[in-house]
Amino acid sequence: MLGKKVRSRAIFIFLVLTSLILTAYILFKSLEENVVYFLSPTEIYEKQEIHFDKKIRIGGMVKKNTIKHSAESINFIITDFKNEIYVIYSGSIPNLFAEEKGVVAEGFLKDKNYFLADKILAKHDENYMPPEVNEALMKESKQ
Amino acid sequence: MFKIINPNNLFGTSNKIRKVLFFLFIILIVAGLLEALWFSPKDYIQNHAVRIMYVHVPSAWISLGTFLAIGVLSIFSFIFKNKNFLIISKCLASSGFMFNIVALVTGSIWGKPTWGTWWAWDARITAMLLLGIFYLMYILSWQVFEKEETKQKVSTIIAILGIVNVPIIKFSVDWWSTLHQSSSVNILSESTIHSSMIVPLVIMMVAFVIFSAVIFLMKYNSEIIKLKNKGLDRL
Incomplete structure (x- = not known):
């Protein structure tokens, strides 16, 4: 379906992306202490x-x-x-x-x-709710 | 293979579509802002500061999504040698950059009253700033070079380098401990945001997407006119 040149360019870009992701992974792994x-x-x-x-x-x-x-x-x-x-x-x-x-x-x-x-x-955590809902939840957990 | 998005086909219709979209945008932004600033409830901890989220979150999503599109289109244009993809990418960049800045600024305004700081060098925020730098470099790469070929090459390289940053931004809050909270709107797991707050969020999201589309069509139109003036009606 794909031409030979198209396929070779696709493989090339795939390799480029893989190595970029790998580089990023290694970089962040070694810098972990500073990233957190x-x-x-x-x-x-x-x-x-x-x-x-x-x-x-x-x-x-x-x-x-x-x-x-x-x-x-x-x-x-x-x-x-x-x-x-x-x-x-x-x-x-x-x-x-x-x-x-x-x-x-x-x-x-x-x-x-x-x-x-x-x-x-x-x-702040990921919970977003109106005050009334929170009150209802608190009541529920007390019961 | 890519006949549908041939510029000559888009050119005739985009003027009319643009007007309809702009009209839709006005309606949605009015409805969205009313919903976000007036009808939606305040948050149980953040109080009214939660309303910033209705601008912040859609902006951040769109700036991420736009760069993803730029990256993917640049890769496709490299593989299939399709110049039209590059022109589409070029026209997407400015609104994506704008939303990136909106996300950073609104985040900062939200951060001061809730976290107690305007800025934190945590993974999410720093990666988002990096995305802004990639956007800026991408836009500049179309401006600073003389030769059309150089512009295309350099912008493609920047887009491919920048696309690696996109999943890092998305998952930064899960991979590392950050000051930024993890995501509240989830597709695979349950969302931790109350349904009454989803409504304005979705309206604002659609409004911003349409705004991006309008800006894109305007830019794309003028790019095509420029091309036609050069006497190149085939890409």
Whole structure:
């Protein structure tokens, strides 16, 4: 059906695309650490070498009933339901920052369970619904 | 094989189609904006900020889809030596680029009140910026070179390099941990967006697609006129 030249060009472009995808894959695999925006508490826990003088981001859920405001700072626990990290932060917090919601903290690890943040970002999840629907869902889950 | 999209066939009809499409676009954008800004509910967490999504998400989809089309058409034009595919690609680029910028800007406006930052170098956002750079290079490649052949070659190379970025953007939120949320509208799995919010999203999506089509037909028309003036009525 296809001419010889057409077929050889098709094969050529297929090889070009395959090698481009392969290159991209290898590139991103080796850069993985820089591509991820934040690390979870478990990833921190399992990490072999940690640079305590390097700024990093950690992310997870704000654990329920752990947000404590004091005069100069706000403390809370970031959890991924396996491991936890205690976070201390002073500064302004985004509107969506709340318990049991996603959060990303930027700053320095003091040790594997203790994080000094200098920036807090709220992470919004993929759930979109009107307030009434959420209320109905909450009621349902309580029953 | 590709007779249907022969420029000489499209040329006669596109003027009329364009007017009808533009009329449709006006109706849909009015309905879509009313639905998005007025009738649709606010979100349980984001409040009214959710309304930005009705512009942001269709823009992002279209800019991705348009580049995919440019890439695929460029590959096809290389395989089948069909110049018309290249002209179609060239005419698609500007509206795709515009929607790319709209997606980045509206995302930034949404990010400040929800995340607490205008910009984050996470995989999704960075890859989207990269798509914008590819668009810009693609458009420039048609402008800066003198010889028609060089223009075609360079733009094809840019399109093929850029098309690799398209699936990276789409799946970045699944492959890596990103600040950007993963997708709420899914075909294979259940969507995590309430049906009352799907309505304005779909209307806006259709409106933007039609807008892209109108811009495309205008550009394509003028390309064909340019070609005819050169005395080349066959591609």
